[in-house]
Amino acid sequence: MNRTVSLEGEIKSLLSPYGPLSVAFITRFLNERGFECTRQRVERTLRRMVEQKKVESFYTNGNKRKHYRLR
Secondary structure (H helix, E strand, C coil): CHHHHHHHHHHHHHHHHHCCEEHHHHHHHHHHCCCCCCHHHHHHHHHHHHHCCCEEEEECCCCCCEEEEEC
């Protein structure tokens, strides 16, 4: 549980200065910051954050990749 909470905090701190990001970029930036995480773990955390209405997801430019931004 503690790891999830810290991951959520790190995702929030990434989205605030950078704006909307895809899962690939979020995972890359987290790994650069020293968090060892996989894309699947980031997606699972983002899905939970969308359900809690902390983050919103949307599609952009007609590609089929979701992007996430803070509410």
